[in-house]
Amino acid sequence: MSNLHQEHHFETAICEALAAQGWLYAEGDATHYDRQNALFLPDLLAWIEETRADSYQRLAKTHGPQLAVRLAERVRKNLNERGALDVLRRGVEMLGLTKPLELVQFKPALALNPAIQERYAANRLRVVRQVHHSLNDAKEAIDLVLFVNGIPTATVELKSDFTQSVQDAVDQYRFDRNPAPKGGLVEPLLSFQGGALVHFAVSQTEVMMTTRLDGTATRFLPFNQGNEGAAGNPPNPHGYATSYLWEEVWARDSWLDILGPLPDWQAQRQEAAGQRDFPALSPAGRHPQAGGRCLGQRPRPALSDSALG
Numbered sequence: 001m002s003n004l005h006q007e008h009h010f011e012t013a014i015c016e017a018l019a020a021q022g023w024l025y026a027e028g029d030a031t032h033y034d035r036q037n038a039l040f041l042p043d044l045l046a047w048i049e050e051t052r053a054d055s056y057q058r059l060a061k062t063h064g065p066q067l068a069v070r071l072a073e074r075v076r077k078n079l080n081e082r083g084a085l086d087v088l089r090r091g092v093e094m095l096g097l098t099k100p101l102e103l104v105q106f107k108p109a110l111a112l113n114p115a116i117q118e119r120y121a122a123n124r125l126r127v128v129r130q131v132h133h134s135l136n137d138a139k140e141a142i143d144l145v146l147f148v149n150g151i152p153t154a155t156v157e158l159k160s161d162f163t164q165s166v167q168d169a170v171d172q173y174r175f176d177r178n179p180a181p182k183g184g185l186v187e188p189l190l191s192f193q194g195g196a197l198v199h200f201a202v203s204q205t206e207v208m209m210t211t212r213l214d215g216t217a218t219r220f221l222p223f224n225q226g227n228e229g230a231a232g233n234p235p236n237p238h239g240y241a242t243s244y245l246w247e248e249v250w251a252r253d254s255w256l257d258i259l260g261p262l263p264d265w266q267a268q269r270q271e272a273a274g275q276r277d278f279p280a281l282s283p284a285g286r287h288p289q290a291g292g293r294c295l296g297q298r299p300r301p302a303l304s305d306s307a308l309g
Contacts, residue, residue: 006160010204011143014158014246015127022252024126033131033145037076038188038195041068043124044075044150048101051119055094055101062096070095075103075151080194084151089261104149106260107253124149125252136184140176145189145196146250152189152196153259154250161204169201170208170220178215197259204240206232 019025024043034041045068049056063070071094078092091100105119126147134140144156157169157177177199179190189195192212200223201208207223225244227234233241248254 006162007143007158010158010160010240011129013240014144014156015129017243017246018127018250021247022125023250024124025128029126029128030131030141033128033133034072035133035135036188037072038079038133038152039072039075040126040128040147040150040152041072042150043126043147044071044103047103047122047124047149051105051122052102055097058096059094059101076188076194079151079188080191083193084153084195084197085259088148088151088153088259103151104256104259106256120256123252123256125255126150131189133189134187136181136187142177142189146255148256148259153255154198154200155189155196156200156202159201159203164203166201166203166206166208169203173199173201173210173213173220174216174218177213179213200245202242202245204242207242207245 015025029040032040032042048059048071059071060067074092074094075087078087082090088104089106091102094101105116105123107120108116124147128145128147129143130141131145132138132141133145142155143158145152146154146156157172159166159169177187177190179187179192179195181187187195190199190213192214195213197211199210199213201220208220209223210218210220212218222231223245224231225233233244235241236243249258
């Protein structure tokens, strides 16, 4: 069986597992990807129309048939200036609205408000495969992109351990996924600040991650569980050794929790330690190999600028 076939099977298994957990997934979704703005615009519009009907009507009245274009341009501008994490947490200001337009509903600390619970359940988490993202080379495609209400939060390059390794996925990012190629256009999906928050290199046995692509200077860190004190992951008798990534880390509630605001007490502790609330997923929140404890042992998954420190 060819490596390409094995990789395709691996990709399909991940997508189907996410779909079983409530992620949206359909063959052909990549055709709806807005390459210029690095958005999955149908989900962004659907989220606003379903959960912010009044705001949607005001925007439609203000922008008319140009609403989708104006929204995409405005969100992209904010992503470039503020980063995806801040945009998700604080929303964007739009002509025609008196307050920022919220683009996601995070889980409330107390489940007392039915309207908030409904908005939380309406979040549209989508996995899209084979995304032709590049403004410089239309043939380039990222294996998987994870979106939250149309905003890209993670990219994933997959490799089959039959003939390749996780290092091949790392090298693909370092050599073939330059966010700002010399003489070319900045890649909105891959650029630091405006692009996806985290980039995962994944094989059936290991995971590596980075929060900043920088060509050959890109630094990846392990995102593994450890194997009885050794590197890597323990064998999984029920599937892939790296299945914790999509079964635990990318589970709907977990992923939204990772992206959401820190609780006040944890934010205060982070501020006291001199850390900024910054769009970097800390691998230390996942495994001892990255110098921290297991995700499940932490008060909540951490997003900190110490991830690559």
